[in-house]
Every structure is written in C-alpha cells, then in structure tokens.
Amino acid sequence: MTDPASRGSESVSAPVFEAVRANIAVRDFRDEPIEDEHLLRILEAARLCQSGKNLQPWYFIVVRNRMALVKLSEFMKGDIDEQRLQRAPLAIAIISDPTSEFHIVDAGRVIQNMTLVAWELGIGSTMISGLEPPNRDSSRDSIKRFLHVPENLNLVDLVVFGYRKRLRLVKQKRRKELEKLVYDEFFGNPLILKQPKT
Numbered sequence: 001m002t003d004p005a006s007r008g009s010e011s012v013s014a015p016v017f018e019a020v021r022a023n024i025a026v027r028d029f030r031d032e033p034i035e036d037e038h039l040l041r042i043l044e045a046a047r048l049c050q051s052g053k054n055l056q057p058w059y060f061i062v063v064r065n066r067m068a069l070v071k072l073s074e075f076m077k078g079d080i081d082e083q084r085l086q087r088a089p090l091a092i093a094i095i096s097d098p099t100s101e102f103h104i105v106d107a108g109r110v111i112q113n114m115t116l117v118a119w120e121l122g123i124g125s126t127m128i129s130g131l132e133p134p135n136r137d138s139s140r141d142s143i144k145r146f147l148h149v150p151e152n153l154n155l156v157d158l159v160v161f162g163y164r165k166r167l168r169l170v171k172q173k174r175r176k177e178l179e180k181l182v183y184d185e186f187f188g189n190p191l192i193l194k195q196p197k198t
C-alpha cells in the first residue's frame with residue numbers, strides 16, 4: 001500500500017501520524033520553563049484550530065507563575081492532580097463559550113492541536129480534567145474565580161505542559177482493537193481491509 005503521506009507532493013514522512021502514535025500523557029516534567037517561542041507555537045496551534053461555524057468559542061489563560069500554580073493546585077487538595085499542577089512549569093486553562101452549540105467538541109479539538117504541536121517540540125502534557133461536577137464542582141468554581149473567568153464562560157479544563165524528561169517510545173498503546181470500534185456500512189458489520197504488505 002502506498003504510504004498515504006507520500007501521495008501529496010510535499011511530504012514523504014507522516015509527522016502528524018507519528019505524533020499521534022507516540023503522544024502519551026506526560027505527568028512528570030523537566031524543571032525548566034517553557035520557552036516563549038514554544039509557548040507561542042502552542043498558542044498558534046490553538047488559534048488556527050477549526051471550529052463549528054468558525055465561531056472560535058474559546059479563550060486561553062497561560063499560568064506560569066509558580067505561586068499561581070501552587071494556588072491552583074490547592075483547589076484540588078488531596079487529589080493526585082494537585083502535585084502535577086505544583087510541579088508543572090505551565091498550565092493553560094481552556095475556556096469555552098457555551099453560546100456556541102459546538103463549544104465542547106471545539107474545545108476537544110483545540111486541546112488536541114495544542115498537545116500534538118507541543119509534543120513535536122519535546123513538550124509533554126496532560127489534562128487535569130476531572131473538574132466535572134459533582135466531584136470537583138467546587139474546584140471548578142474556585143479556579144474560575146481565581147483566574148477571573150467571567151461567570152457566563154465555561155472552564156473546560158486545565159492542561160499542564162512541560163519538557164519531557166525522556167522520550168518513552170511506546171510500541172503498543174493500550175487501546176481497543178479497531179475491530180471493536182469500527183463497522184462497515186452499518187453497526188455491527190465487520191470492516192474487512194486488505195492488510196498492508198510487509
């Protein structure tokens with residue numbers, strides 16, 4: 001089978017696929033600030049993201065100040081993510097505007113853009129996502145207040161970023177088999193594809 005990436009005129013490698021394949025949640029970072037150039041690249045990856053009706057229903061708050069990160073972590077007292085926030089050099093709060101009906105899907109896409117581009121720069125990341133009610137409702141409100149997020153906007157998530165300590169290349173990700181996820185034409189009908197020649 002022709003490598004799909006080689007069909008275009010410009011590229012014979014598949015850097016996006018490789019980033020998708022290699023990217024895993026990183027929770028332990030080098031003790032180094034993120035360079036502005038890299039931060040800008042991550043934010044550009046967010047800005048350029050597609051969104052429903054091109055409404056771009058998002059805002060981002062960059063938190064690098066150690067005291068602020070520690071304060072954020074205090075809103076999660078006792079939670080495993082508390083330490084992740086304390087140690088990370090950078091957290092970005094992802095805010096969505098619920099007046100767009102697509103805001104949650106859009107937020108997911110924007111986070112994926114940011115984390116994949118970060119990965120390419122040697123920067124790992126993970127989401128601190130359990131802010132959903134009912135378990136962490138009060139954390140969400142406290143964090144919103146601390147970050148001055150207007151009432152009408154939605155704090156989707158905090159994403160922590162930092163330079164990876166090492167590149168742990170995962171040969172096999174713990175994921176469901178395609179056969180358990182994909183059907184042909186109707187639900188339950190197995191999709192049969194030719195295997196690539198090895």
Ligand SMILES: Cc1cc2nc3c(=O)[nH]c(=O)nc-3n(C[C@H](O)[C@H](O)[C@H](O)COP(=O)(O)O)c2cc1C
Pocket residue numbers: 023024025027081126127128129130173174
């Ligand atoms: C929507 C979402 C929410 C997540 N929330 C958390 C979280 O709150 N804390 C955490 O440590 N990891 C979180 N993760 C990371 C996942 O647990 C991780 O990606 C998953 O277990 C697969 O592991 P891998 O990335 O190492 O392959 C989240 C990932 C996603 C996509």
